[in-house]
Amino acid sequence: MNGNRSRTELLAQLRRAGREHSDATALFHSALAAEAGLHPTDYKALGVLDRLGPMSAGELGRHTGLAAASVTNLIERLVAKGFLRREPDPLDRRRALLHADVAELVDNDIFASWQRTATQMWERYSDTELAVILDFLADTAQWLRTRTEERSSQNAGRAVE
Secondary structure, eight states: OOOOTOOOHHHHHHHHHHHHHHHHHHHHHHHHHHHTTTOOHHHHHHHHHHHHBOOOHHHHHHHTTTOOOHHHHHHHHHHHSSEEEEEEEEEEEEEEEEEEHHHHSSSSHHHHHHHHHHHHTTTTTHHHHHHHHHHHHHHHHHHHHHHHHHHHHHTTTTTTO
């Protein structure tokens, strides 16, 4: 599979490809956000809510690394645009749960095209290879979430100048 490339070369290429993938992903999501009239942060927050389900504003802040004031502003923008609704928490009527409405975001040509393309790309890989890819992506996502939470809590303790 690696031809004549040494492990050192493969690792260097993997790092480069990882950076290219990260940049391309961020720019792709920025384009999708702009198309929907959203800031990329708003778009990604909706993705968190869609993936994890309804949650409180504080929980959304923890998952996104945003400060409380930023979450409040984000919620107001998304409610005003119809992408988010607040409902009373059935377990604690003093707090609201945030519910995302992302149908408009995922029912567009670009997103649908990506889903078709990804499905076609995955066909090239065996089940064993897909399991390795899945493992890598899940581990990477967990590492990134952990580092984001650490950074957010460190930054929360710092005074804003």
